Amino acid sequence: MAIPLIEKTARNFVFTVQDYSIFAWQALMNLFRPPVYWTEFLLQSDIIGVGSTTIVLLSGFFTGGVLALQSAATLSAFGATGVTGRFVSLTMIRELGPVLTGIMVSGRNASSMASELGSMVVTEQIDAMRALGVDPLRRLVTPRLYACIAMLFFLTIIADFCGILGGAFVTKFMNNLNGTQYFSEAWEFLRASDITQGLIKPLFSGFIIASVGCFNGMRTTGGTEGVGRSTIQAVVWASILIIFVDFLLTQVMLTIFR
């Protein structure tokens, strides 16, 4: 009983990965063949970028604050509270900024993409679009994909900046340490390679969020219940993939920028 079930699950998983790869590749390549829906790209950039600014800003600020609180508590044991700024800025820029922004935007946008496209599938709007001679992949998926990649890049910069500010706020007003020293440490030990690492990751996260969200939405079956299922799967898989790809990228970049 168990072996056929494992075989079936494994086969489904392989087919799903294959379908996802083809789907994501076609969505990416659509940018290089007309028609390209630039208006839809701008609209999605507004929804993903401007719409996510508040949550990214707040989560970045408080993450930086928590980092400053925790690190100062640990570093004080070694009399090294002065390096809090260095610790916060490096952690935010290299790791937490990109990953947290990815997770936050995934919760907000992978879910909305999956539910929006899923609803369109179950109400036959996707079929209607195809019947009207318009490619849904080109019209709906490609603009979301590139908008998400572009916006995540800028949102990560905002998260990094707010995180460092949050750390500064805690350092100055709660830990009563020297704010100038915090900024000086945060800036002086920052290398171009750190910034490069931190800004390459959101490009991958943006791709993952949009492609996983749209893929799950477009594969929706089973009416409104199916839309809910697709939404959950989109957020779960996007979050897992963001952390997994972050792990791989960190390994690769540590080797490159050693």
Place this chain on the structure above:
Amino acid sequence: MNESAQSSPHGRAALADENAVVAFRSVSIEFVLPVLRDVSFSVAPGETRILLGPAGVGKSVLLKLTNGLLRPDSGDIRLFGEEIARAPEEMLFPLRTRTGMVFQEGALFDSLTIRDNVGYQLIAEHTPDEEIDHRVHESLRFVGLEETFDLFPGSLSGGMRRRVAIARALIHDPELLLYDSPTGGLDPVTSTTIIELIMKQRDVRRTPSILVTHRLQDAFTLCTHRFDPGQGRMTSLPQGQSDAGTTFLMLEEGRLIFDGSLHELVHSEIPFVREFLE
């Protein structure tokens, strides 16, 4: 196909017609279970084919196969003379712009206004705004809903949404119309309005079509009436007469068991057809 479908004079003529708008040859498709099995028929220019059968028999699947929204597991489908069963999706988009499809629940884009829904194809083709407005007004006037131009689909009733869907399907002057249960779930008055619109399109513009329905009354109304442009409404044909260009197909458990005229349908000896009619 069974004996009746093969032996029908109409069916033989249509199968032989190289100029058929749509031609199915031994088409089969399954989703876990078989849905359509060895289905063959064709639609001639100017012809209206009414596809009958109980719910869940594969009528909507057959319609979606016609414009390539679904692909068959075996068999050939020709649309406007082009083989589409195995054609790449990109090749199908230009072909689909030559067809109009009305979905069961209308399938209007709920985030767009009625103007943008009806003019969707024209917007995609970058037609100038003035021309889009003009043609959308013209199309909405055809279905009697010009006042809905600026509204959203959510504010329309079920019947109005179907009529808007018909306007959307007609705006590009399609060479083939596909109606998927356009009167399903509607009250008799609204159903008659929709049937009258379909008849108007058939008799005024002579557009070939496939109409899926399980409502016999709608099917018989289409056969026994014609649209009178002078009076602007449908009128009965003389007793015993029916529209020669409107013929029937019937599915039973995925097989095409009947292909013929109204006269052949009502005199058919096939048990399932008799049961369905009674």
